[in-house]
Amino acid sequence: MRNTKSKLFFSLLYPSFFVATLWFILLFENLEHINLSCYGLYPRTMKGLLGIFTSPLLHADYNHLWANSIPLLILGAIIFYFYRTIAFELFLWIYLMTGFWVWVVGREAFHIGASGIVYGFITFLFFSGVFRKDSKLLALSMLVVFLYGGTLWGILPLRSSMSWESHLMGSIAGLITAYHYRKEGPPQRTYDFEDEEDGENLNIEAIDQVDLETEPSSEKEKNSIISYDFVPKEKKSI
Numbered sequence: 001m002r003n004t005k006s007k008l009f010f011s012l013l014y015p016s017f018f019v020a021t022l023w024f025i026l027l028f029e030n031l032e033h034i035n036l037s038c039y040g041l042y043p044r045t046m047k048g049l050l051g052i053f054t055s056p057l058l059h060a061d062y063n064h065l066w067a068n069s070i071p072l073l074i075l076g077a078i079i080f081y082f083y084r085t086i087a088f089e090l091f092l093w094i095y096l097m098t099g100f101w102v103w104v105v106g107r108e109a110f111h112i113g114a115s116g117i118v119y120g121f122i123t124f125l126f127f128s129g130v131f132r133k134d135s136k137l138l139a140l141s142m143l144v145v146f147l148y149g150g151t152l153w154g155i156l157p158l159r160s161s162m163s164w165e166s167h168l169m170g171s172i173a174g175l176i177t178a179y180h181y182r183k184e185g186p187p188q189r190t191y192d193f194e195d196e197e198d199g200e201n202l203n204i205e206a207i208d209q210v211d212l213e214t215e216p217s218s219e220k221e222k223n224s225i226i227s228y229d230f231v232p233k234e235k236k237s238i
Contacts, residue, residue, distance in 0.1 A: 007081060007084070008081065010080065010084075011077045011078075011080040011081035011084070012073075012077050012080075014076065014080055014087070015072055015073050015075075015076025015077050015080065016073065018072065018076065019069050019072050019073055019076075021057065022057060022059065022065055022068070022069070022114060023065065023069070025057055025058065025059075026058075026059050026061075026062065026065050036058050037058060037060070037110050037112050038110065039051065039054045039055075039058065040054070040055045040058055040110035040111055040112035041054075041055035041099060041102055041103055041106070041110065041111040041112070042108070042109070042110055042111075043102065043103050043104065043105070043106035043107065043108060043111075044103065044104070044108075048103060049103065051099065051103070051110070051111065051112075052096065052099035052100055052103055053099070055099060055102075055110075055111055055112050055113070056095060056098075056099070056113065056114040056116065056117055057114070058112040058113070059112060059113055059114070060112065060113070064113060067115075068113060068114045068115050068118060071118045071121070071122075071148065072114060072117065072118060072121075074147075075118065075121035075122065075125065075144075075148075076091075076121065078125060078140065078144075079091075079121060079124070079125065082137070082140070082185065082186050083128075083181075083184075083185045083186065085184070085185070086181055086184050086185060089181075090124060090177055090181065091117075093173065093177050094117055094120035094121070094124065094170065094173045094174060094177060095117055095120075097120075097169070097172075097173035097176070097177075098116040098117065098119075098120055098166060098169045098170040098173045099116070101169040101172070101173070102116065102163070102165050102166050102169050105165060105169070106163065106165040106166070107163075107165065111163045111165070111166055112163075113163065113166070115154070115166065115167060115170070116163075116166035116167060116169060116170035116173075117170060118151075118170070119151065119154065119155070119166075119167045119168075119170035119171045119174065120170040120171065120173045120174035120177070121174060122144055122148050122151060122171070122174065123170075123171045123172075123173075123174030123175050123178065124174035124175075124177050124178045125140060125141060125144045125174075125178075126141045126144050126145060126174075126178075127141075127174070127175050127178035127179070128141070128178040128181070128182070128185065129141030130178075131178055131179060131182040132182055132185065134186070136186070137185075137186070151167075154167040155167045155168040155171055
């Protein structure tokens with residue numbers, strides 16, 4: 001029980017620290033009456049390269065940040081709990097791959113917000129369960145679909161003010177990392193069954209004893225699209 005509580009605490013600690021950093025930055029902007037969106041990601045420019053590192057830290061307003069904070073906390077805690085040994089690597093790869101690809105293919109405007117990371121977490125958790133064929137992780141995948149299945153629309157160019165490129169690139173980054181780390185993560189459980197006749201212990205992998213059948217959820221969660229602001233470039237020099 002003590003180890004479980006400790007594991008849960010550290011699983012919440014790191015995502016909470018990241019989200020707290022995002023809130024600190026936005027509060028600083030508002031208190032100092034400044035706008036840091038000019039440090040966002042501007043595709044295919046040398047100055048815009050900095051945005052690969054800074055754009056997920058910037059948000060347009062409190063509503064924008066709040067929309068990203070909850071899924072970052074929930075999904076981040078799940079990843080750090082179940083994938084503790086590779087959680088930091090996952091975060092780093094999704095963070096950097098998303099930003100770089102948006103810099104390559106994104107529209108010419110300042111892209112800001114952390115929802116590209118959110119989309120990466122969603123697709124990683126879903127496809128990790130599929131690739132590993134683990135009953136526990138498959139159940140977790142279904143939970144993620146139930147909670148955030150509605151975000152699928154965010155990867156389509158439906159709103160010009162939304163950086164759908166960031167959502168799409170984040171989703172692709174999550175898929176790639178899920179495949180790359182398909183052999184890593186939480187170990188599959190094993191069970192010992194004692195033979196009543198000769199007293200021998202048979203170590204049988206649970207994954208081999210269960211015919212995993214998953215059915216798609218019959219309910220479609222109508223979640224609001226996680227905002228990732230698309231800020232037009234100002235003509236004046238900054």
